[in-house]
Every structure is written in structure tokens, then in C-alpha cells.
């Protein structure tokens with residue numbers, strides 16, 4: 001099934017003449033010549049790649065390679081050139097950061113930012129905030145419009161909790177649950193904003209072997225059910241090589257390789273820059 005999926009995605013990415021369609025229709029994210037400087041440090045240096053709609057796409061590289069900076073650019077938390085990133089036909093550098101809300105890019109963070117005293121469901125509901133319409137007035141005075149909206153968001157949060165396997169602990173405080181559960185809360189919270197593109201920042205970090213396996217299955221399942229495109233930054237080589245259809249490798253801010261997991265594993269530049277040490281550490 002995975003190889004069927006991969007071949008249909010590669011067909012999507014064929015040049016226009018071969019695919020019988022315009023290639024831009026199937027590319028959901030295009031990064032072109034992205035450069036980011038922090039003072040004298042060049043965190044990203046002329047990085048370019050495309051991500052196809054529905055792909056599970058990996059970004060790897062040694063510490064300090066620029067992976068988090070890239071995610072921050074996609075979330076508009078780092079400065080970008082006007083035309084450097086095009087998402088779903090929109091050049092996001094031309095939008096004010098506030099207009100990023102609702103564009104369809106959701107994200108989880110390396111360091112979990114959950115409200116520990118709130119329940120699983122309440123944490124997930126917070127992720128839907130960008131989609132709610134009732135204003136401060138109707139919320140403060142508990143007007144029917146606000147109550148109906150809260151009920152709807154609550155129902156959706158329960159559905160998401162079920163989807164990620166948390167419905168049995170929906171009423172439990174997030175802070176009372178083990179780390180693996182907390183990572184799933186954050187995932188469900190990102191999904192509550194109904195993203196088209198989901199950015200997962202080191203989702204496997206801190207998980208035990210069985211949890212990593214289950215997470216991989218969950219990501220594949222969520223992609224199929226919700227029609228997601230998924231971008232993953234990860235140091236866990238086993239996880240990324242098994243899950244991703246294509247991978248970009250960054251080193252000192254440069255894109256040094258791009259391709260399928262098997263091509264990346266054989267790439268001499270990658271082996272030299274990164275995989276040799278990473279494989280010893282993680283596989």
C-alpha cells in the first residue's frame with residue numbers, strides 16, 4: 001500500500017507533459033531560494049524544494065543545520081523574502097503574520113506547550129481558536145451563539161481525541177499524563193485548526209520504540225483520513241526513513257541532497273555530513 005501511495009505521488013510530481021497536467025496543481029508548497037540571516041550567521045542559504053500535495057516529506061540534518069529556522073519561516077516566525085515560500089498558491093511572505101491564521105498550516109513544537117492543568121479536550125479545543133467566530137462579548141455573556149460554537153468545537157475535539165487514541169483520557173489533566181500522551185495532545189491540537197499542511201517538529205523525540213512505531217502508523221492514517229500533507233523535522237533516522245516518501249537534507253543552512261529515503265541513504269555527501277554519525281546514534 002505504501003508503495004502504491006508513493007507511485008501515485010511521484011506521478012503527481014511528473015513534469016506537465018508526462019503527467020498530462022500542470023505541475024503547479026500538485027505542488028502544495030514551493031520553497032525558492034530561501035535565505036535567512038541572523039546577524040553574521042546564515043541559518044538558511046538559498047534553500048529550494050517542492051512538496052507535493054499529500055506527501056509525507058522529511059527534513060533532516062545535523063544540529064544547527066537550519067531545520068527549525070525553516071519551520072519558523074513556514075510559520076512566519078522568522079523573516080522571509082516576499083517570494084521565497086509559496087503555499088497553496090499564496091506567497092506567504094507577502095501576507096502580514098496575522099493573515100497566516102487560517103491559511104492552513106498547522107504545527108507542533110519540539111518543546112510541548114500544553115496547559116497542564118487543562119484537560120486533554122480543553123487543550124485540543126484551544127487549537128480551534130483560529131476558526132471560531134464568536135467575539136469577546138458573546139463569550140463573556142455566554143450568548144447562545146457562543147455556547148453553540150463551544151459545543152461544536154468540543155464535539156470536534158472529542159473526534160480528534162478518538163482519532164489520535166486519547167478519547168479514554170479526554171477529561172484527564174494534560175499534566176497528569178505520560179509524555180507520549182502529551183505529544184499526541186499537541187498533535188490533536190494542531191489538527192483542530194484543520195490544516196492542509198502539518199509541520200511536525202521532532203515528533204519522535206523522547207518516545208520509546210513502540211510509541212515511535214505507533215506514531216508512524218498514526219501519521220499515515222491521519223494523512224489518508226484528513227487529506228494532509230505532512231512535513232517532518234526529525235533526528236530519529238529509523239522513523240524518518242520508514243515514513244517519508246522524500247527527504248531534504250540540510251547542512252550548515254544549505255540543501256545538500258533531496259530524494260527518496262533509499263537515495264538519501266546512499267548519497268555520499270549526506271553520509272559524510274550527517275548520516276554516518278546519526279545512524280550510529282539512532283538506528
Ligand code: ATP
Pocket residue numbers: 038041042043061062063064065066067068069070
Ligand atoms: P537542531 O537540530 O539542533 O534543532 P536546527 O537544524 O534546527 O538545529 P536551527 O535551530 O535552525 O538549526 O539553527 C540554524 C543556525 O541558526 C544555528 O547556527 C543557530 O545557532 C542559528 N540561529 C537560529 N535561530 C537564531 C536566532 N534567533 N538568532 C541567532 N541565531 C540563530
